[in-house]
Amino acid sequence: MDIFTSLLDFYSYIDSNTAFFLSSVFLLSLMIGSFLNVVIYRLPIMLKCEWKNDCIEFLSELSDSNEDKDVKNCSNNPQEEKTEIFNLSVPRSRCPSCGHQITALENIPVISWLFLKGKCSACHHPISIRYPLVELCTALFSVLVAYTYGIQWFTLAALILTWSMIALAIIDFDTQLLPDDITLPIMWLGVLMSLLSISSITLESSVIGLMIGYGSLWSIYQLFKILTGKEGMGFGDFKLLALLGAWLGWQSLPLILLLSALVGSIVGISLILLLGRDKNIPIPFGPYLASAGFISLIWGEQIKHTYLNMMLS
Ligand SMILES: [Zn+2]
Structure with missing residues (x-):
């Protein structure tokens, strides 16, 4: 049997065995969830380091070109500062409390956390339940995507979109940042998917969706700024x-905006009423947009059909 036939056999096995397909997606996504935890924690730190270094560099350039001694003295020299390498893979994950390096066995999604009873094996400092929760949610949302779209290339694309949404929502919740390093490549990937006819959205609908998506919130922002300062x-x-x-195409934008405003106001008002949150503290909008986007990805067509039926009957 050559490789091609065995691949074909494997494909027909997965195709006829939905349970096997969905559990593979579940296990893979648990590991992706573990990686997302790293991205969520490290990417904002990496960005802030980058901005800080850019500022220091800019200030030192400014003072080099200036004869004024005071300007020269107040600037930091980036060469003097020894910076440690910090990216998504370096350094290895450590316990924030005692510095104990996390071993491979302690790094198994969800299971390690349960086995360690949510504590560091060296110093028993509690490990946030958020880590296993992010892993579990990533796996569950991914299974939902795989179940909805079945075995096709778009499923893989939709999974990448889902994973990015999870990372963006939590990073925005934590730091009020939506890093361009995620939004821009994933945005162009969406256009590419329609260009290659992998998604069911036409290229026209995708490009118009991109422009109206940006333009509509930009206009609301400008109007809000004029009215309230x-x-x-x-x-x-x-x-x-x-x-x-x-x-998802421009046709999905009204639904996404409506859903995010709905979810946002429910959560926002509950936070103010139940937890006594100061209503002047800005609430990040990203998590609601991301949730609304995910709901439209999975149930968008059904919601639109139900709505149309309600209007027509
Ligand atoms: Zn520790």
Whole structure:
């Protein structure tokens, strides 16, 4: 049997065995969830380091060109500062409390956390339940995507979109940042998927979705700024809605905006009423946009059909 036939056999096995397909997606996504935890924690730190270094460099250039001694003295020299390498793979994960290096056995998604009873094996410092929760949610959402779209290339694309949404939602919740390093490549990937006819959205609908997605929030932002003098959202939010427009088409944008406003106001009002949160603290909009985008990805067509039926009957 040559490789091609065995691949074909394997494909027909997965195709006829949905349980095997879905459990493979579940296990793979648990590991992706573990990686997302790393991205969620490290990417904002990496960005802030980068901005800080850029600022220091800019200030030192400024003072080099200036004869004024005071300007020269107050600037930091980036060469003097020894910076340690910090990226997604280096250094290895450590316990934030005692510095104990996490071993491979302690790094198994969900299971290690349960086995360690949510504590560091060296110093028994508690490990946040958020880590296994992110892994579990990533796996469950991914299975939902795989179940909805079945075995086709678009499923893989939709999984990448889902994983990015999870990372963006939590990073925005934590730091009020929506990193361009995620939004921009995933936005263009959405356009590419329609260009290659991998997604069911036409290229026209994708590009218009991108433009209207960005433009609509940008206009709301400008209007809000004129009326109240405050900045209600960040530019990351515009890019996130542009991304969703590129993936799901401009026709999905009203539903996404409606859903995110609905979820956002329910959560926002509950936070103010139940937890006594100060209503002047800005609430990041990214998590709601991301949730609304995911709901449209899975149930968008059904919601639109139900709505149309309700209107017609
Ligand atoms: Zn420890």
